[in-house]
Amino acid sequence: GNSVTQMEGPVTLSEEAFLTINCTYTATGYPSLFWYVQYPGEGLQLLLKATKADDKGSNKGFEATYRKETTSFHLEKGSVQVSDSAVYFCALLTGGFKTIFGAGTRLFVKA
Amino acid sequence: DTAVSQTPKYLVTQMGNDKSIKCEQNLGHDTMYWYKQDSKKFLKIMFSYNNKELIINETVPNRFSPKSPDKAHLNLHINSLELGDSAVYFCASSQASVSYEQYFGPGTRLTVT
Numbered sequence: 001g002n003s004v005t006q007m008e009g010p011v012t013l014s015e016e017a018f019l020t021i022n023c024t025y026t027a028t029g030y031p032s033l034f035w036y037v038q039y040p041g042e043g044l045q046l047l048l049k050a051t052k053a054d055d056k057g058s059n060k061g062f063e064a065t066y067r068k069e070t071t072s073f074h075l076e077k078g079s080v081q082v083s084d085s086a087v088y089f090c091a092l093l094t095g096g097f098k099t100i101f102g103a104g105t106r107l108f109v110k111a
Numbered sequence: 112d113t114a115v116s117q118t119p120k121y122l123v124t125q126m127g128n129d130k131s132i133k134c135e136q137n138l139g140h141d142t143m144y145w146y147k148q149d150s151k152k153f154l155k156i157m158f159s160y161n162n163k164e165l166i167i168n169e170t171v172p173n174r175f176s177p178k179s180p181d182k183a184h185l186n187l188h189i190n191s192l193e194l195g196d197s198a199v200y201f202c203a204s205s206q207a208s209v210s211y212e213q214y215f216g217p218g219t220r221l222t223v224t
Contacts (some may be wrong), residue, residue, distance in 0.1 A: 034212065038152070043215030043218050044154075044201070044203075045214075046213070049212060097142055097167060097205075098156060099211065099213060101154045103153055
């Protein structure tokens, strides 16, 4: 079946450090891939998305590239800020309405 | 204007009670969802409605019953509440023709004592 695996957290970084959160997926067909972010006490919000192989999604300095050959969609940011502290969810959608979410990765950024 | 709103934000109740959570979206979307998020942040889909028709009905106890009076509203009624129902419940909406990206409400934190 379809599934998403993302690196376990928490990830703790100092401000201005480079961030990578790994995400790999298993899916039939050609899924759309998403990263959602959940700030403390809030609902999830879409951070970026990619709908086909080799697409790069980007937003707020975050990037992720849809790699079909490695079935991956790793999230990266060159210089994190304290305000980036949140839980990040990788997700996929392959046909239909059911989005499959990963388990979430909590990021702490220290000043 | 809040895109997806839920009421109440907090709900504290005793075991055995019946409670409802309401959700409304003003985005004009045709699909709405209920999710349950546990204390470890794991997100589980419960139900989804598309144009008022139930299209996703995951394995949840039949004490949980969704109801969609129109495309903009999706309510969740829970009978005979149990301790294990304590969680944060999120409503979300999407438009099927726009890559299904979902818009989430702020969540309802349910605590059963």
